[in-house]
Amino acid sequence: MREVAIVGVSMIKFGRYPDRDVAQLAAQSGLEALKDGGVQMKDIQALYSGNLYQTSGSGQRILQQMGQTGIPVVNVANACATGSTAFREAYFAIASGAYDIVMAVGSEQMGKQGLLGSRGDPATSLEGRVGSYMMPAVFGMAGMEHMRSYGTQQEHFALASVKNHMHSTQNPLAQYQKESPLDEVLNGRMIAYPNTLLMCCPTGDGAAAAVLCSMDKARQYTTQPIKVAASVLTSDPYTDRGLTLPDINTLTRNAAKIAYEQAGIGPEDLSQVELHDCFATAELLHYENLGLCGDGEAGKHIASGAPWIGNKIPTKYEEDVAPFQDKTYQPKTTAVVNASGGLLSKGHPLGATGVANIAEIVFHLRGQAGGRQVEGSKIGLAHVIGLCSACTINIVQK
Amino acid sequence: MAENATATPEIRPLVPHLTLGETRDKDYLNGSRCTNCNATYVGPRLFCAKCSSAGPFESIRLSGEGEVYVWTIIHQATPYVEAPYVAAIVDLPEGVSVNTNIVGIEPKPENVNFGMKVKMFTEKVSEDREGNSYIAYKFKPIEA
Numbered sequence: 156m157r158e159v160a161i162v163g164v165s166m167i168k169f170g171r172y173p174d175r176d177v178a179q180l181a182a183q184s185g186l187e188a189l190k191d192g193g194v195q196m197k198d199i200q201a202l203y204s205g206n207l208y209q210t211s212g213s214g215q216r217i218l219q220q221m222g223q224t225g226i227p228v229v230n231v232a233n234a235c236a237t238g239s240t241a242f243r244e245a246y247f248a249i250a251s252g253a254y255d256i257v258m259a260v261g262s263e264q265m266g267k268q269g270l271l272g273s274r275g276d277p278a279t280s281l282e283g284r285v286g287s288y289m290m291p292a293v294f295g296m297a298g299m300e301h302m303r304s305y306g307t308q309q310e311h312f313a314l315a316s317v318k319n320h321m322h323s324t325q326n327p328l329a330q331y332q333k334e335s336p337l338d339e340v341l342n343g344r345m346i347a348y349p350n351t352l353l354m355c356c357p358t359g360d361g362a363a364a365a366v367l368c369s370m371d372k373a374r375q376y377t378t379q380p381i382k383v384a385a386s387v388l389t390s391d392p393y394t395d396r397g398l399t400l401p402d403i404n405t406l407t408r409n410a411a412k413i414a415y416e417q418a419g420i421g422p423e424d425l426s427q428v429e430l431h432d433c434f435a436t437a438e439l440l441h442y443e444n445l446g447l448c449g450d451g452e453a454g455k456h457i458a459s460g461a462p463w464i465g466n467k468i469p470t471k472y473e474e475d476v477a478p479f480q481d482k483t484y485q486p487k488t489t490a491v492v493n494a495s496g497g498l499l500s501k502g503h504p505l506g507a508t509g510v511a512n513i514a515e516i517v518f519h520l521r522g523q524a525g526g527r528q529v530e531g532s533k534i535g536l537a538h539v540i541g542l543c544s545a546c547t548i549n550i551v552q553k
Numbered sequence: 554m555a556e557n558a559t560a561t562p563e564i565r566p567l568v569p570h571l572t573l574g575e576t577r578d579k580d581y582l583n584g585s586r587c588t589n590c591n592a593t594y595v596g597p598r599l600f601c602a603k604c605s606s607a608g609p610f611e612s613i614r615l616s617g618e619g620e621v622y623v624w625t626i627i628h629q630a631t632p633y634v635e636a637p638y639v640a641a642i643v644d645l646p647e648g649v650s651v652n653t654n655i656v657g658i659e660p661k662p663e664n665v666n667f668g669m670k671v672k673m674f675t676e677k678v679s680e681d682r683e684g685n686s687y688i689a690y691k692f693k694p695i696e697a
Contacts, residue, residue: 278681295627
């Protein structure tokens with residue numbers, strides 16, 4: 156397998172684009188990624204297109220916008236991990252030697268449908284009659300499982316929302332760039348206990364793209380090639396309750412283990428992580444799943460300040476956070492988590508998310524992340540999980 | 554003598570893992586056990602996700618009593634469902650878990666506990682355009 160480099164990335168501002176179609180959004184990010192890498196469309200040898208709602212032909216429609224060069228197109232759908240799975244296919248295309256330079260694009264146009272869309276025939280739908288199968292229920296219960304096992308409090312989860320919304324104020328590409336102090340998060344409208352409105356990610360429209368190239372050719376295009384040190388995909392293994400309550404933990408742990416081995420690093424080596432905080436509860440579970448802290452320590456970890464930009468609780472929030480701190484807790488990792496503002500702020504256009512997470516880390520590794528820059532970032536991990544269930548982890552480094 | 558749409562409406566279970574009896578108090582949840590590896594499932598199965606065999610599967614009757622494993626309170630619900638309500642995962646003694654609603658309590662966090670003992674019952678929850686009724690199971694706390 157050859158070494159693979161990222162030479163160009165782009166993420167368009169996530170939000171609502173009622174006057175544009177999804178191929179136009181994707182083409183915009185694709186053209187920006189080409190420009191970022193100094194690459195011509197005619198150089199691209201294959202396209203990997205992640206889109207969940209319009210899978211068939213999504214990539215061909217993008218090429219109808221940005222250049223019908225006749226290259227092979229692979230359209231990918233893999234739940235919330237759609238974009239990152241497309242990225243991984245692009246990675247293998249280079250690593251295997253099949254191609255020298257390819258593009259991965261993730262895109263989605265969700266409008267205002269959100270995650271509470273129609274669930275089929277009201278007469279025969281199970282939803283709300285035999286439990287709930289919607290994402291807010293799944294991630295609410297995943298958080299409750301952590302509460303049950305470790306005594307984690309709703310406030311600990313809410314701190315992920317406080318942190319990520321604070322980070323988002325420095326990210327002009329985020330759908331929302333508004334701070335939310337702890338009381339505002341906790342007093343917000345309840346969606347599915349323990350997650351309030353500000354603990355749930357918004358849905359919307361967006362696109363992100365990456366140009367990947369073999370490392371030996373990367374220097375033709377850029378003086379700062381970013382190495383893909385690991386690219387991993389797992390599905391959910393059999394677990395006792397897994398068919399009733401989706402298990403978002405085991406497949407993430409499996410992916411993390413493989414990814415750290417591939418990259419030859421441990422979680423303590425990470426400068427930063429972009430992880431799948433579709434709900435605030437999920438963020439804390441993934442601290443443990445990714446090895447950023449020990450099992451049961453996620454609440455202490457976020458309250459310690461470690462995953463915040465600067466590795467400390469901002470002065471203005473110190474008083475709010477103090478009651479949930481354990482002064483004896485010593486964080487074993489200093490990876491900043493979701494410097495972008497996370498899905499909670501950035502939004503979650505399903506197919507775009509996985510590529511956008513990688514683009515975000517590339518911005519930091521190059522020192523281009525502006526006011527949210529993780530100082531001296533050298534290596535970052537991008538994690539995505541989609542239900543029924545797919546988990547991707549990509550580790551990228553300078 | 555054309556058949557028309559006035560066929561007798563049926564009473565149907567909303568999910569395949571609910572077996573209906575003559576009367577609602579005779580309804581029960583069904584499961585299946587892989588005779589190859591002993592993995593137990595809610596409802597009928599043809600193949601085993603744990604041992605990759607075709608079983609064969611033995612049908613089992615699941616208990617009507619169990620314990621709340623985890624729960625949430627859904628405030629923003631799909632349009633035809635009244636919110637807030639308690640959605641939960643209930644563990645049954647056979648080693649399986651079911652999705653369900655917990656009713657008979659006000660849907661507030663202080664009223665639901667991990668490990669709370671609950672009992673199953675069934676009731677009609679909907680009717681389709683042909684007049685067929687659908688029966689669902691729910692759980693309610695067992696009075697201490």
